Amino acid sequence: MTLxxxxxxxxxxxxxxxxxxxxKMDKGEIVCIKGKSGEGKTTLLRCLNNLEEIDSGKxxxxxREISKVKDGKLEIGLVFQNYNLFPHMTVMDNxxxxxxxLKKSSEEDIYKRAAQLINDLGLKGKEDFYPYQLSGGQKxxxxxxxxxxxxxxxxxxxxxxxxxxxxxxxxxSKIIEDLANKGMAIIIVTHDNEFVDEIAHRVIEIxxxxxxxx
Amino acid sequence: xxxxxMLIPLTIEGLKITLxxxxxxxxxxxxxxxxxxxxxRSKNKFLSxxxxxxxxxxxxxxxxxxLMFIYFGYxxxxxxxxxxxxxxxxxxxxxxxxxxxxxxxxxxxxGSIDIGQYEASKVLGISRSYxxxxxxxxxxxxxxxxxxxxxxxxxVKDTSLVYILxxxxxxxxxxxxxxxxxxxxxxxFIGFVYLIIIAIxxxxxxxxxxxxxxxx
Numbered sequence: 001m002t003l004x005x006x007x008x009x010x011x012x013x014x015x016x017x018x019x020x021x022x023x024k025m026d027k028g029e030i031v032c033i034k035g036k037s038g039e040g041k042t043t044l045l046r047c048l049n050n051l052e053e054i055d056s057g058k059x060x061x062x063x064r065e066i067s068k069v070k071d072g073k074l075e076i077g078l079v080f081q082n083y084n085l086f087p088h089m090t091v092m093d094n095x096x097x098x099x100x101x102l103k104k105s106s107e108e109d110i111y112k113r114a115a116q117l118i119n120d121l122g123l124k125g126k127e128d129f130y131p132y133q134l135s136g137g138q139k140x141x142x143x144x145x146x147x148x149x150x151x152x153x154x155x156x157x158x159x160x161x162x163x164x165x166x167x168x169x170x171x172x173s174k175i176i177e178d179l180a181n182k183g184m185a186i187i188i189v190t191h192d193n194e195f196v197d198e199i200a201h202r203v204i205e206i207x208x209x210x211x212x213x214x
Numbered sequence: 215x216x217x218x219x220m221l222i223p224l225t226i227e228g229l230k231i232t233l234x235x236x237x238x239x240x241x242x243x244x245x246x247x248x249x250x251x252x253x254x255r256s257k258n259k260f261l262s263x264x265x266x267x268x269x270x271x272x273x274x275x276x277x278x279x280x281l282m283f284i285y286f287g288y289x290x291x292x293x294x295x296x297x298x299x300x301x302x303x304x305x306x307x308x309x310x311x312x313x314x315x316x317x318x319x320x321x322x323x324x325g326s327i328d329i330g331q332y333e334a335s336k337v338l339g340i341s342r343s344y345x346x347x348x349x350x351x352x353x354x355x356x357x358x359x360x361x362x363x364x365x366x367x368x369x370v371k372d373t374s375l376v377y378i379l380x381x382x383x384x385x386x387x388x389x390x391x392x393x394x395x396x397x398x399x400x401x402x403f404i405g406f407v408y409l410i411i412i413a414i415x416x417x418x419x420x421x422x423x424x425x426x427x428x429x430x
Contacts, residue, residue, distance in 0.1 A: 049337050050336075050337075051333055051336065051337065074337075074339060077337065077338075078337045080330060080333070080334060082330060084328075084330035084331060084333065084334035085334075086331065086334070086335075086349055087353065087429050087430065088349075088352050088353055088356070088428075088429050097338070097340070097348070098338035098339060098340055101339075101340050101341075101344055102339055102340075130428070130429040130430075131429075132429060132430040146338070147337075147338075150338065150339070
């Protein structure tokens with residue numbers, strides 16, 4: 001199993017978000033997490049990515065519990081709803097920043113891999129553009145490249161379709177499916193049912209603090 | 215003519231003081247203020263409070279008083295038993311004062327950066343210090359440049375306060391010439407000297423702002 005979530009609970013003060021939530025994912029799976037606004041979908045993603053601490057339970061990726069993993073060794077990535085690109089860096093610099101910092105491989109290899117991703121994601125020619133010069137869909141693809149260059153086993157998307165038109169959503173579905181075919185486990189938080197029907201292998205619904213598999 | 219003959223050499227001497235205080239204060243205060251801003255934002259309550267009090271005192275009292283206190287005030291602090299030289303006193307006062315103002319500007323600037331920038335960086339496995347220097351600070355500098363520019367221009371004019379410790383800057387040069395020849399002209403002349411300095415600085419600041427305009 002690539003990802004095992006075991007009985008995790010999270011609350012903010014008195015406010016319970018979810019309780020004893022568990023699910024498992026295999027590599028290459030695409031799981032969509034649905035739920036109304038405020039049901040804690042995004043909080044769940046944030047917990048998986050160590051942006052929020054869980055109150056109890058375990059999150060295990062590739063046999064390692066993430067709360068015990070040091071920064072920079074997480075095998076999970078996140079594409080934020082608003083992408084959070086670094087506005088003062090070019091597309092290329094946004095993508096290579098982390099691997100260069102983490103010294104994942106030689107500089108030459110990192111730039112080669114970045115060029116490959118830029119090509120695969122249809123961003124060729126945009127290497128030297130700044131985020132403000134890109135469309136929403138292009139920004140999202142930069143965010144995907146930025147996450148993918150670290151080769152995470154699990155990649156999370158927070159509401160990937162919320163700011164895109166139908167045509168762009170089609171392109172992003174294809175990109176996500178390609179990633180899954182290459183073995184990445186994909187978690188998508190969304191309330192876009194049409195998108196879910198199109199892409200999901202499994203659907204999990206979050207409601208009143210619990211998960212229900214459809 | 216005689217006035218000018220007296221005024222110009224005095225002005226040149228005074229310029230060394232005016233520009234010296236200006237450049238040294240900036241060179242030390244700007245980097246120091248980033249550190250102070252971070253301490254002000256620190257989760258350590260004691261440190262943050264201590265810096266808060268420092269900033270309160272520096273912004274809450276006139277620079278003129280601070281100059282006097284640092285130069286003459288050693289009597290009030292027992293066991294130091296050491297009087298500062300006037301130049302030391304001037305630099306310490308200016309640096310302490312301007313660091314406080316700059317630090318408040320940087321504090322606001324750091325606070326204005328979207329938390330998503332920190333989170334994106336964290337998710338990518340980048341350390342906090344690297345995130346600050348490579349992702350946060352460059353954006354902060356762009357945002358605070360106009361406010362910093364304002365303070366920089368105020369600093370040029372504040373250098374005239376050094377007269378209180380008997381140091382001769384360009385304004386004092388004008389006063390000397392004016393007293394000797396009973397004429398107001400030297401003050402007009404010095405007014406223009408200030409305007410020229412500010413004009414050059416303004417151009418420079420515009421250039422720096424333009425350099426940061428490569429992104430939005």
